[in-house]
Amino acid sequence: MSKIHIVSNRLPVSIENGPQGMQVTPSVGGLATGMRSIYKEYGGQWIGWSGIASDGLSEQEVEAIDEKLVDENCVAVHLSNEEINLYYEGFSNNIIWPLFHYFAQFIDYNPDYWEAYIKVNRKFADKALEILEDGDTIWVHDYQLLLVPEMIKAEKPGVTIGFFLHIPFPSFEVFRILPWRKELIKGMLGADLIGFHTYDYERHFFSSVRRLLGYEVSFNQIHMEDRIIMADAFPMGIDYAKFSGKAKEVSQKSLQEKSELHRELEKYFLGSPDRKLILSIDRLDYTKGIPNRLRGFELFLERFPQFRNKVTLIMLVVPSRAAVEQYKLLKSEVDELVGKINGRFGGINYTPVWYFYRSLPFDNLIELYSSSDVALVTPVRDGMNLVAKEYIASRVNQTGVMILSEMAGVVKEMGEAIIINPNNDAEIAEAIYQALNMPLEEQRERMKLLQQRISRYDVFKWASEFLKGLKKIEAIQQKFLAKRITNSVKKDLVGQFKKAKRRAIFLDYDGTLVGFHNDPQAASPDQELHKLLVKLEEDKKNTVTIISGRDRDTLERWLGDHHVNLIVEHGVWLKNYGSEWQMIDNINSNWKPIIRPILENFVDRTPGTFIEEKNYSLVWHYRKAEPEQGELRANDLKDELRDWISNHNLELMEGNKVIEVKAGGINKGMAAMRFLKDQQFDCILAIGDDWTDEYMFRELPESAITIKVGLKNTAAAYKVESVNSVRSLLKSLGE
Numbered sequence: 052m053s054k055i056h057i058v059s060n061r062l063p064v065s066i067e068n069g070p071q072g073m074q075v076t077p078s079v080g081g082l083a084t085g086m087r088s089i090y091k092e093y094g095g096q097w098i099g100w101s102g103i104a105s106d107g108l109s110e111q112e113v114e115a116i117d118e119k120l121v122d123e124n125c126v127a128v129h130l131s132n133e134e135i136n137l138y139y140e141g142f143s144n145n146i147i148w149p150l151f152h153y154f155a156q157f158i159d160y161n162p163d164y165w166e167a168y169i170k171v172n173r174k175f176a177d178k179a180l181e182i183l184e185d186g187d188t189i190w191v192h193d194y195q196l197l198l199v200p201e202m203i204k205a206e207k208p209g210v211t212i213g214f215f216l217h218i219p220f221p222s223f224e225v226f227r228i229l230p231w232r233k234e235l236i237k238g239m240l241g242a243d244l245i246g247f248h249t250y251d252y253e254r255h256f257f258s259s260v261r262r263l264l265g266y267e268v269s270f271n272q273i274h275m276e277d278r279i280i281m282a283d284a285f286p287m288g289i290d291y292a293k294f295s296g297k298a299k300e301v302s303q304k305s306l307q308e309k310s311e312l313h314r315e316l317e318k319y320f321l322g323s324p325d326r327k328l329i330l331s332i333d334r335l336d337y338t339k340g341i342p343n344r345l346r347g348f349e350l351f352l353e354r355f356p357q358f359r360n361k362v363t364l365i366m367l368v369v370p371s372r373a374a375v376e377q378y379k380l381l382k383s384e385v386d387e388l389v390g391k392i393n394g395r396f397g398g399i400n401y402t403p404v405w406y407f408y409r410s411l412p413f414d415n416l417i418e419l420y421s422s423s424d425v426a427l428v429t430p431v432r433d434g435m436n437l438v439a440k441e442y443i444a445s446r447v448n449q450t451g452v453m454i455l456s457e458m459a460g461v462v463k464e465m466g467e468a469i470i471i472n473p474n475n476d477a478e479i480a481e482a483i484y485q486a487l488n489m490p491l492e493e494q495r496e497r498m499k500l501l502q503q504r505i506s507r508y509d510v511f512k513w514a515s516e517f518l519k520g521l522k523k524i525e526a527i528q529q530k531f532l533a534k535r536i537t538n539s540v541k542k543d544l545v546g547q548f549k550k551a552k553r554r555a556i557f558l559d560y561d562g563t564l565v566g567f568h569n570d571p572q573a574a575s576p577d578q579e580l581h582k583l584l585v586k587l588e589e590d591k592k593n594t595v596t597i598i599s600g601r602d603r604d605t606l607e608r609w610l611g612d613h614h615v616n617l618i619v620e621h622g623v624w625l626k627n628y629g630s631e632w633q634m635i636d637n638i639n640s641n642w643k644p645i646i647r648p649i650l651e652n653f654v655d656r657t658p659g660t661f662i663e664e665k666n667y668s669l670v671w672h673y674r675k676a677e678p679e680q681g682e683l684r685a686n687d688l689k690d691e692l693r694d695w696i697s698n699h700n701l702e703l704m705e706g707n708k709v710i711e712v713k714a715g716g717i718n719k720g721m722a723a724m725r726f727l728k729d730q731q732f733d734c735i736l737a738i739g740d741d742w743t744d745e746y747m748f749r750e751l752p753e754s755a756i757t758i759k760v761g762l763k764n765t766a767a768a769y770k771v772e773s774v775n776s777v778r779s780l781l782k783s784l785g786e
């Protein structure tokens with residue numbers, strides 16, 4: 052059975068070197084829970100760092116760790132202190148983390164970090180490659196391992212790779228700041244499926260793929276030279292049953308059974324019936340908006356004095372990355388703000404902010420969730436934010452109000468929360484006021500809907516949806532690859548071709564014989580192409596026809612010396628070798644004065660675009676336009692042309708970054724068939740790359756060898772990846 056493996060920076064276990072040797076304890080975090088159900092079920096391994104630097108360990112200790120991990124189906128990547136400093140603290144947490152959360156000012160552009168990041172990603176990939184077999188699936192997690200998918204794909208293309216990013220993917224304008232942006236994005240593209248928490252991150256990613264690498268994105272698929280892959284949004288869920296179950300259990304405990312924290316919380320509420328508790332839980336991180344939250348709470352107490360002595364903000368801040376300068380500064384800022392608020396509004400019997408700077412056991416966490424009337428979640432940027440979901444799951448009596456930042460990924464699933472902009476203190480203060488005054492009935496209505504949604508899409512559903520996505524892309528890839536010309540197919544085709552006595556060869560030009568250029572006039576044939584054509588022409592059994600959308604003059608100038616026929620302007624003109632140009636059918640062009648001004652208007656509004664005028668068609672080129680604007684305008688243009696097209700019997704052809712308007716009824720298929728009429732061929736070969744060639748593939752007799760360049764859907768019988776593959780095939784045919 053093919054297996055499913057996981058790779059993440061940390062293994063889902065904690066390891067302690069105690070008096071009894073190495074102790075391994077499984078972690079209880081959300082990702083660990085969600086993934087454990089998968090990799091164990093599918094007989095896979097989890098690859099990651101053990102959490103202990105290897106340079107403090109003896110060889111025996113390293114072996115002991117490896118041995119202990121076998122029982123957990125885990126494989127350790129051993130990292131030294133220096134590697135952790137440079138790859139993890141350095142590149143991951145001092146470059147990618149701030150940048151992807153829009154804190155570009157915090158980036159430390161240290162080239163050593165980059166070198167270490169490559170080296171350590173390679174270590175992870177190598178460890179994975181040791182256990183991967185063709186047909187296996189591997190799911191790579193998060194921003195520490197962006198290069199791993201490409202590293203694995205390069206060595207083992209038969210492995211299906213998923214990648215999930217747990218933090219936001221920033222807009223292109225921010226992502227482009229990085230010197231290593233192309234390498235990172237190429238690294239991710241090694242995956243077959245790339246998952247994000249939200250559609251916004253997905254579209255930012257597509258935008259970077261288009262702009263940095265020029266790949267075409269259609270719907271959620273990315274077409275690369277020789278592969279097609281997919282990206283999609285999979286909002287991560289929590290282990291809902293675990294949180295709601297524990298909350299139920301906690302609520303049913305007797306006073307004696309309750310923890311000290313829980314008893315203290317209950318005592319607080321007994322003090323007065325008006326007492327309310329607002330909860331805030333995060334790692335100490337500048338992305339979480341902790342100072343904003345405190346400022347909002349301060350303003351609330353200032354503006355609504357009736358709530359002083361009655362409302363407490365309980366703030367759990369879990370220490371994180373404490374050695375980094377920005378985190379130290381943040382810690383001082385938070386300490387100061389808490390002191391200021393408590394000093395300003397506190398008294399003998401009232402402390403406005405209860406501040407815990409540590410982490411608490413799971414049971415305490417649940418007690419906090421279930422005792423708090425309001426959850427205040429105000430990140431300035433957050434990939435998802437699971438705390439928000441955990442609060443919802445823990446509200447067994449269905450009361451409680453969620454105040455949520457619009458900058459957290461989770462907001463997409465929580466329309467019933469009170470949504471705030473975390474940079475607007477006044478809005479936070481107002482939201483707290485609204486939350487505290489919300490009638491119980493309304494709280495229940497909102498909470499019910501939230502609970503329904505969050506419980507349905509839990510962490511198990513998330514993981515299984517992602518795996519379904521992987522299956523889907525595998526099927527798409529299979530379909531796209533089905534028609535590919537493999538070595539044995541190539542051998543058969545060449546054999547069939549060689550056996551024939553009279554062969555008609557139709558070759559499209561751009562995208563088939565030569566690659567695309569920003570300037571269409573720069574695509575003249577190179578020496579290799581001239582030689583290839585000569586080889587084909589020399590064989591008297593061959594009749595070669597170049598069939599293109601180009602104009603007469605250009606193709607005649609470029610290929611006039613060859614013994615080939617030319618069909619141009621998608622079938623308007625034919626020039627048999629040695630004869631004059633003739634029009635294949637009677638066509639008029641009295642529609643041009645109507646269409647030209649429309650195209651001109653689009654040229655004026657879209658920098659980088661231009662019009663090419665052919666005898667019987669007008670072409671709008673947008674290859675040089677800024678890619679997204681180009682696509683948008685192309686859609687607008689098609690819309691605008693629609694009525695004209697049907698009223699004037701015109702045809703709109705969409706090529707590769709071109710929109711062409713021409714007289715209707717004329718196309719490459721019709722032209723090729725006219726050419727073949729009254730002639731006897733026992734082999735017909737047609738190769739083309741775009742939409743306009745599909746006419747030819749459809750019209751030619753079924754016995755024809757039709758070949759599409761590129762991986763898109765096609766009516767052709769076969770596919771090849773690129774211009775290079777076409778040339779290699781033609782070479783074999785000419786030999």
Ligand code: GDG
Nearest residue numbers: 217218287369409410411412413416433434435436437438
């Ligand atoms: C990253 C992304 C994305 C917190 N304090 C304690 C404690 N926690 C647990 C919470 C929650 C987790 O930590 C925090 O998860 P978040 O999602 O809120 O935030 P990040 O750690 O920044 O996670 C984030 C996530 O990845 C998943 O993709 O949502 O956007 O930044 O589960 O319960 N747990 C215990 N004691 C504590 O004191 N036991």
